[in-house]
Amino acid sequence: MFxxxxxxxxFPILKSTVRGKPLVYLDNAATTQKPQSVIDxxxxxxxxxxxxxxxxxxxxxQDATDAFEKxxxxxxxxxxxxxxxEIIFTRGATEAINLVASSWGRANLQTGDxxxxxxxxxxxxxxxxxxxxxxxxxxIKVIPMDETGTLNLTQFEALLTPKTKMLGITHxxxxxxxxxxxxxxxxxxxxxxxxxLVDGAQSILHHAINVVELDCDFFVFSGHKLYGPTGxxxxxxxxxxxxxxxxxxxGGDMIFKVTFEKSTFNHLPYKFEAGTPHIAGAIGLGAxxxxxxxxxxxxxxxxxxxxxAYAAEQAKxxxxxxxxxxAKEKVSVLSFVMExxxxxxxxxxxxxxxxxxxxxxHCAMPVMDFFKIPATARASLALYNTQQDIDxxxxxxxxxxxxxxK
Amino acid sequence: MxxxxxxxxxxxxxxxxxxxxxxxxxxANRHAEGFNPLCGDSLDxxxxxxxxxxxxxxxxxxxxxxxxxxxSLMTEVLKGKxxxxxxxxxxxFHQMVTTGQQPSFDIGKLSVLAGVSEFPARVKCASLxxxxxxxxxxxxxxxxxxx
Numbered sequence: 001m002f003x004x005x006x007x008x009x010x011f012p013i014l015k016s017t018v019r020g021k022p023l024v025y026l027d028n029a030a031t032t033q034k035p036q037s038v039i040d041x042x043x044x045x046x047x048x049x050x051x052x053x054x055x056x057x058x059x060x061x062q063d064a065t066d067a068f069e070k071x072x073x074x075x076x077x078x079x080x081x082x083x084x085x086e087i088i089f090t091r092g093a094t095e096a097i098n099l100v101a102s103s104w105g106r107a108n109l110q111t112g113d114x115x116x117x118x119x120x121x122x123x124x125x126x127x128x129x130x131x132x133x134x135x136x137x138x139x140i141k142v143i144p145m146d147e148t149g150t151l152n153l154t155q156f157e158a159l160l161t162p163k164t165k166m167l168g169i170t171h172x173x174x175x176x177x178x179x180x181x182x183x184x185x186x187x188x189x190x191x192x193x194x195x196x197l198v199d200g201a202q203s204i205l206h207h208a209i210n211v212v213e214l215d216c217d218f219f220v221f222s223g224h225k226l227y228g229p230t231g232x233x234x235x236x237x238x239x240x241x242x243x244x245x246x247x248x249x250x251g252g253d254m255i256f257k258v259t260f261e262k263s264t265f266n267h268l269p270y271k272f273e274a275g276t277p278h279i280a281g282a283i284g285l286g287a288x289x290x291x292x293x294x295x296x297x298x299x300x301x302x303x304x305x306x307x308x309a310y311a312a313e314q315a316k317x318x319x320x321x322x323x324x325x326x327a328k329e330k331v332s333v334l335s336f337v338m339e340x341x342x343x344x345x346x347x348x349x350x351x352x353x354x355x356x357x358x359x360x361x362h363c364a365m366p367v368m369d370f371f372k373i374p375a376t377a378r379a380s381l382a383l384y385n386t387q388q389d390i391d392x393x394x395x396x397x398x399x400x401x402x403x404x405x406k
Numbered sequence: 407m408x409x410x411x412x413x414x415x416x417x418x419x420x421x422x423x424x425x426x427x428x429x430x431x432x433x434a435n436r437h438a439e440g441f442n443p444l445c446g447d448s449l450d451x452x453x454x455x456x457x458x459x460x461x462x463x464x465x466x467x468x469x470x471x472x473x474x475x476x477x478s479l480m481t482e483v484l485k486g487k488x489x490x491x492x493x494x495x496x497x498x499f500h501q502m503v504t505t506g507q508q509p510s511f512d513i514g515k516l517s518v519l520a521g522v523s524e525f526p527a528r529v530k531c532a533s534l535x536x537x538x539x540x541x542x543x544x545x546x547x548x549x550x551x552x553x
Contacts, residue, residue: 342470342471348528349414368446374469
């Protein structure tokens with residue numbers, strides 16, 4: 001049975017105070033807090049296992065390698081990948097997208113080819129494609145959205161042509177909370193022969209993912225948005241695609257044989273893991289996934305949906321508040337603006353009440369341009385948030401209206 | 407809470423709601439754009455500089471209360487000042503918002519922004535208009551950013 005108080009007990013930081021008030025952490029779409037088990041897993045690695053992986057003949061190196069590779073298995077099973085070597089460790093979702101754009105893009109894109117992105121992408125799923133488009137002569141096309149923050153699927157289908165080589169689509173919008181119908185979009189994209197990269201940075205902590213059922217070609221996510229450490233994330237890619245792609249970065253661990261004349265490359269997944277990886281981070285990410293599995297994603301999703309509904313109801317008590325992003329399918333992200341108050345001022349006043357939210361463009365400037373606003377305030381909820389947290393948010397927001405709109 | 411009151415003084419609300427010298431200055435002979443990519447604040451600053459003296463100054467743009475009030479107060483204080491005096495005010499203002507220390511000379515109404523020093527994340531909001539002033543006086547064509 002899901003018990004939010006028991007969950008909260010596992011997150012040491014939730015007991016802290018900010019500016020003399022209990023911390024109310026509502027910035028989970030930026031990064032989530034870490035349970036004790038993740039902190040312990042990282043520190044256990046340094047306490048007891050620290051050695052380089054895939055190298056030593058000594059026992060410690062073998063133990064470190066086993067723990068590191070076990071984390072890969074945990075990720076594989078968590079997202080339903082068929083083969084463990086389809087999981088590549090990266091620094092996060094951003095690096096994973098750069099890897100695909102750079103490696104697959106350079107080998108496959110030609111002048112006039114089209115890369116299809118959506119209007120609600122995070123900059124991390126725009127800029128890497130722009131760089132590769134400049135280098136290859138490929139062209140970027142954009143799927144528009146409507147006022148609710150829902151993608152226009154008719155336009156999407158019209159934009160799909162045999163020229164479309166890659167669809168880069170976010171599963172969940174970080175700025176709006178919209179859940180995109182990626183399964184449907186993948187099927188449509190495949191019909192014209194395009195590959196699909198799904199940015200799962202914002203979906204991985206709310207939705208059960210099965211990459212085989214989705215049939216996506218690439219899936220990326222960051223550990224720190226899944227209650228895991230920063231600096232670690234993963235790329236999933238279909239084995240035959242990854243095998244055909246050239247290396248992204250070069251160095252140790254990714255080679256078979258090096259001479260000054262020529263080098264040959266290691267097999268998957270190591271071909272894409274040059275240099276000593278973030279071993280402690282990978283082990284911590286494995287622990288984070290085990291934590292999420294122990295709570296159960298279905299319980300987490302139900303709890304968050306209940307909180308979002310409660311927050312949306314509370315929002316009606318402030319007439320100046322307008323929610324940005326009202327898609328039918330959305331996760332627990334409440335992005336909003338208030339008439340007469342800049343989001344930055346909202347953020348500072350909330351902070352003085354111990355309430356942490358994000359204010360700004362959320363690395364999604366095209367979304368702000370679409371809504372003709374410079375920024376939003378965003379409260380994003382996670383499994384440890386409570387109704388009291390939402391109440392604290394709205395008490396603080398009422399204070400904003402008293403100060404600014406009296 | 408007292409820090410918050412220090413930051414959001416009545417004068418700041420007043421200048422945020424009713425910014426002074428707001429708008430375009432058609433005859434400006436100095437102009438620069440300022441941009442804070444973190445929060446999306448943007449500012450256009452127009453000046454008429456005659457014989458090393460700022461004879462007129464206006465701004466337009468959008469931003470938070472701190473950045474709007476700071477720009478508004480800056481235009482009020484700078485009108486009629488020489489470029490040397492403006493530079494001295496810039497130094498004094500910068501010292502105040504970064505360290506909380508009031509400068510040794512009188513900076514007039516600008517002192518209401520001293521509370522910003524307690525909020526490091528907001529120093530850039532208060533400084534945007536001043537950095538834009540620097541760019542305008544140095545005739546830089548590049549938009550300035552706070553990053």
